[in-house]
Amino acid sequence: MTTVKELGTYADNTWCPGCGNFSILTSIKKVLAGLKDGGFDLSRVAMVSGIGCHAKIVDYIDVNSFYSIHGRVPPAMTGIKLANPDLVVIGHSGDGDAYGEGVEHLIFSAKRNINMTYFIHNNRVYGLTTGQFTPTSPPGFKGRSTPLGSPEAPMNPIELMLSAGATFVARGFSGKIKHLQDVMLAAINHKGFAFVDVLQPCFTFFNTYDFYKDRVYELEGEGHVTSDRTAAFEKAGEWTYGEGDRIPVGIFYQVEKPTYDETLLRGRVPVKLKLKDIRPVLDKHV
Amino acid sequence: MKELSILIGGKAGDGIRQAGQTISILLNRLGYRIFFYDDYPSLIRGGHNFSIIRASEKPIAAHKENVDLIVALNQDAVEKHQNRLNPGGMILYDSDHVEAEGVGIHLNEIVKGLEGKPIMRNTAAIGGLAKALDIEWAVVEDVMKDTVEKEIELNLKIAQTAYNKVEEPFFALQKLEQNMLPLISGNEAISLGAVQAGLNMYIAYPMTPASAILHYLAAHEDDLGVVTVHPESEIGVILMALGAAYAGARTMVGTSGGGFALMTEALSLSGQGEFPVVFVMAQRPGPSTGVPTYTMQGDLLFVVHAGHGEFSKVVVAPGDAEEAFYLTGLAMNLAWKFHIPTFVLSDKHLSESIFSFDADLDKVQPEDALLWDGKGEYKRYLDTKDGISPLAFPGNPAATVKSTSYEHDEYGITTEEPEQIARMQKKRLRKREGLLAELAKNEQVKIYGNPESKTVLLCWGSTKGACVEVAEELGLKVVQPLVLEPLPIEELKQALSGSDKIIDVEVNATGQLAKLISSHGVCVDDMILRFDARPFTVDVLLDRVKEVLS
Ligand SMILES: Cc1ncc(C[n+]2csc(CCOP(=O)(O)OP(=O)(O)O)c2C)c(N)n1
Ligand code: SF4
Ligand SMILES: [Mg+2]
Numbered sequence: 001m002t003t004v005k006e007l008g009t010y011a012d013n014t015w016c017p018g019c020g021n022f023s024i025l026t027s028i029k030k031v032l033a034g035l036k037d038g039g040f041d042l043s044r045v046a047m048v049s050g051i052g053c054h055a056k057i058v059d060y061i062d063v064n065s066f067y068s069i070h071g072r073v074p075p076a077m078t079g080i081k082l083a084n085p086d087l088v089v090i091g092h093s094g095d096g097d098a099y100g101e102g103v104e105h106l107i108f109s110a111k112r113n114i115n116m117t118y119f120i121h122n123n124r125v126y127g128l129t130t131g132q133f134t135p136t137s138p139p140g141f142k143g144r145s146t147p148l149g150s151p152e153a154p155m156n157p158i159e160l161m162l163s164a165g166a167t168f169v170a171r172g173f174s175g176k177i178k179h180l181q182d183v184m185l186a187a188i189n190h191k192g193f194a195f196v197d198v199l200q201p202c203f204t205f206f207n208t209y210d211f212y213k214d215r216v217y218e219l220e221g222e223g224h225v226t227s228d229r230t231a232a233f234e235k236a237g238e239w240t241y242g243e244g245d246r247i248p249v250g251i252f253y254q255v256e257k258p259t260y261d262e263t264l265l266r267g268r269v270p271v272k273l274k275l276k277d278i279r280p281v282l283d284k285h286v
Numbered sequence: 287m288k289e290l291s292i293l294i295g296g297k298a299g300d301g302i303r304q305a306g307q308t309i310s311i312l313l314n315r316l317g318y319r320i321f322f323y324d325d326y327p328s329l330i331r332g333g334h335n336f337s338i339i340r341a342s343e344k345p346i347a348a349h350k351e352n353v354d355l356i357v358a359l360n361q362d363a364v365e366k367h368q369n370r371l372n373p374g375g376m377i378l379y380d381s382d383h384v385e386a387e388g389v390g391i392h393l394n395e396i397v398k399g400l401e402g403k404p405i406m407r408n409t410a411a412i413g414g415l416a417k418a419l420d421i422e423w424a425v426v427e428d429v430m431k432d433t434v435e436k437e438i439e440l441n442l443k444i445a446q447t448a449y450n451k452v453e454e455p456f457f458a459l460q461k462l463e464q465n466m467l468p469l470i471s472g473n474e475a476i477s478l479g480a481v482q483a484g485l486n487m488y489i490a491y492p493m494t495p496a497s498a499i500l501h502y503l504a505a506h507e508d509d510l511g512v513v514t515v516h517p518e519s520e521i522g523v524i525l526m527a528l529g530a531a532y533a534g535a536r537t538m539v540g541t542s543g544g545g546f547a548l549m550t551e552a553l554s555l556s557g558q559g560e561f562p563v564v565f566v567m568a569q570r571p572g573p574s575t576g577v578p579t580y581t582m583q584g585d586l587l588f589v590v591h592a593g594h595g596e597f598s599k600v601v602v603a604p605g606d607a608e609e610a611f612y613l614t615g616l617a618m619n620l621a622w623k624f625h626i627p628t629f630v631l632s633d634k635h636l637s638e639s640i641f642s643f644d645a646d647l648d649k650v651q652p653e654d655a656l657l658w659d660g661k662g663e664y665k666r667y668l669d670t671k672d673g674i675s676p677l678a679f680p681g682n683p684a685a686t687v688k689s690t691s692y693e694h695d696e697y698g699i700t701t702e703e704p705e706q707i708a709r710m711q712k713k714r715l716r717k718r719e720g721l722l723a724e725l726a727k728n729e730q731v732k733i734y735g736n737p738e739s740k741t742v743l744l745c746w747g748s749t750k751g752a753c754v755e756v757a758e759e760l761g762l763k764v765v766q767p768l769v770l771e772p773l774p775i776e777e778l779k780q781a782l783s784g785s786d787k788i789i790d791v792e793v794n795a796t797g798q799l800a801k802l803i804s805s806h807g808v809c810v811d812d813m814i815l816r817f818d819a820r821p822f823t824v825d826v827l828l829d830r831v832k833e834v835l836s
Pocket of ligand 1: 052054055070093094095096097098123125126127128129134
């Protein structure tokens with residue numbers, strides 16, 4: 001059996017003690033270890049991260065990685081997937097990263113239904129830049145850029161992804177490790193764009209652990225039908241990233257649709273394309 | 287010299303560019319060398335468009351302001367251009383729409399009578415023009431069959447009716463005993479150069495004047511073996527390109543100034559992460575949206591200096607279709623040899639003009655990048671003597687490939703240690719030595735005209751065509767750097783040595799090449815600048831140079 005330790009690197013971990021990122025890291029490592037033990041070659045994994053506390057995750061896992069820039073995880077993933085569709089492409093972003101700086105890429109990834117998996121470490125705060133409000137901070141959030149409270153209402157990324165066309169929409173909680181691993185594995189196994197909003201306490205700037213612990217419940221236990229889009233929207237609306245009593249986690253929606261990579265590539269693999277003679281094309285220009 | 291210039295003008299939607307291209311092919315089949323210039327405003331219907339087709343017995347890369355023939359599909363074509371007619375010149379016009387002195391044909395009536403579509407007036411015009419130039423009907427028929435995509439019979443009938451309406455040819459155009467050459471635009475030459483150097487993916491967001499690269503490669507995906515992608519934005523474009531390069535695909539992106547501005551953050555990522563990528567930067571007049579469908583050489587300094595932080599890049603600036611082909615191939619090979627961003631700096635005038643293309647195709651070959659030998663543990667950023675770390679790609683069971691935007695150690699893990707930081711910066715910059723040596727194997731500065739002349743026209747990019755002809759006429763020397771970063775300053779100084787007057791000729795308002803070389807201690811004596819969004823024509827430049835010399 002592959003251990004979590006074997007999948008680590010020599011990099012010093014610089015997350016704050018108590019940070020929810022640790023559980024996410026352990027979860028993805030466990031999922032990858034399980035895949036490896038099942039015969040999957042982990043050299044086919046390409047992991048992409050943005051910039052923020054979340055993004056350090058690629059330094060802590062010994063798989064292929066592309067540590068990109070703030071907000072631009074999805075297009076980097078898309079380029080990798082299109083160049084070599086044989087790769088399994090997994091992205092990790094922060095909420096500032098995915099819902100703020102780079103939200104257009106998130107929407108387009110869902111719209112295209114490109115076959116890749118995207119985990120958002122949603123601590124509802126900018127961690128690395130020391131505590132400003134993000135698109136999913138609660139109303140009135142007092143961050144360092146909004147000392148009087150956030151003037152914006154939070155966005156609901158689950159609803160956004162359902163509207164945009166994602167074929168796998170889920171939420172996890174870093175405090176529910178086993179459940180999170182199940183969701184992560186299902187996301188990776190899904191053929192199409194798989195989106196998982198992972199609720200993650202930021203111990204230092206927005207410690208939401210107790211808030212979530214008391215409210216989170218598993219959709220799987222309530223007979224939710226994941227192919228039902230209307231039901232998915234209903235569940236998505238149950239908690240709108242502010243106050244609330246019940247926060248559903250699990251798979252909101254899952255359907256199968258043609259993927260962008262298959263449609264666009266028509267079986268071609270760019271990294272294996274052979275050089276063609278340009279003369280016949282030039283002859284048409286005479 | 288045997289030559290002829292034809293201007294064809296009409297409204298947007300009249301199919302002017304298409305007609306101009308067909309006329310170019312006609313003249314090409316008679317053995318002429320062609321330069322085709324297209325002038326159109328940024329709108330889809332209405333306005334006034336015109337194209338100039340210049341045919342010559344010798345290779346040319348510029349057009350002239352004055353023409354021998356005007357083909358007028360609207361009144362503007364007469365009003366705006368009749369002062370361009372050379373003595374003995376002639377106007378051929380649609381007498382249903384236009385009043386002029388010259389040869390009128392009822393183009394509209396012909397089209398209507400044969401139940402054609404209004405746009406087929408351009409077909410009728412081609413027919414009339416062919417007769418006016420004394421071109422055999424069989425040649426016209428062949429060309430139309432090769433170029434008309436729909437309703438060929440109807441088009442032939444329309445063209446032939448107009449052909450027969452012109453009673454007497456008024457230019458007896460001689461057939462030349464020269465081989466025919468492919469006619470391609472600068473953008474097509476860039477596309478083919480990239481393909482020849484192993485392009486796998488072309489990724490772009492539409493922006494004039496680079497869009498035609500995307501259109502061309504998308505239309506020829508299967509013939510050329512390229513995957514094309516049109517993403518959500520230029521930021522999406524460049525990140526996809528870097529992702530694709532990381533996975534091992536040879537990738538090119540193309541845009542103009544505004545789109546490139548959006549890409550600059552990721553340009554710097556390609557510097558830090560050592561991702562190979564080729565940018566085509568086709569300039570148009572700025573600032574901002576500027577004049578979208580016209581030309582300018584206004585982004586040289588922007589491109590040369592683009593990107594935060596310090597890293598190497600290459601900027602090449604072709605001046606005609608052959609150079610576009612060779613230099614794009616070079617840009618692709620250098621990007622992969624040195625894992626750096628490289629630029630093909632074009633402009634509307636080069637990208638969208640059409641040239642007779644006479645390149646030695648085999649001069650461009652894909653050169654393999656240095657690949658990891660599979661020994662020991664793979665380190666993406668191995669600190670080597672020449673700074674080049676061998677490549678491996680994800681999917682290789684023996685390697686873990688870690689690329690990053692952060693400063694990093696050899697393995698690709700983030701570092702903030704001072705020694706490590708300095709070491710990696712040195713490693714990256716060390717590649718420059720090899721890069722300079724590699725560049726030195728190529729022709730980096732071109733000389734034309736009279737090499738003995740003490741008066742030099744200094745130019746770059748698409749301005750070269752006009753400069754060369756003016757220099758030949760006046761017995762001057764032309765110096766054209768093909769590489770602008772790293773600037774081949776020694777070659778440039780050599781080429782300029784012995785001159786007592788350097789006249790800098792650029793299509794911009796501030797003389798950016800002059801500024802660039804002045805930082806190396808080379809000063810120009812005069813500047814001839816044009817910045818009304820139009821390129822230099824041979825005759826206009828001739829007058830400006832004479833003014834400076836007098
Ligand atoms: C273009 C750009 N703008 C701003 C920054 C500064 N920056 C770094 S991380 C970050 C926010 C991170 O927040 P989030 O994505 O939520 O990640 P977290 O740290 O919370 O995991 C910002 C604004 C940057 N690196 N790049
Ligand atoms: S700032 Fe917050 S998110 Fe960042 S490491 Fe510390 S606890 Fe984790
Ligand atoms: Mg965050």
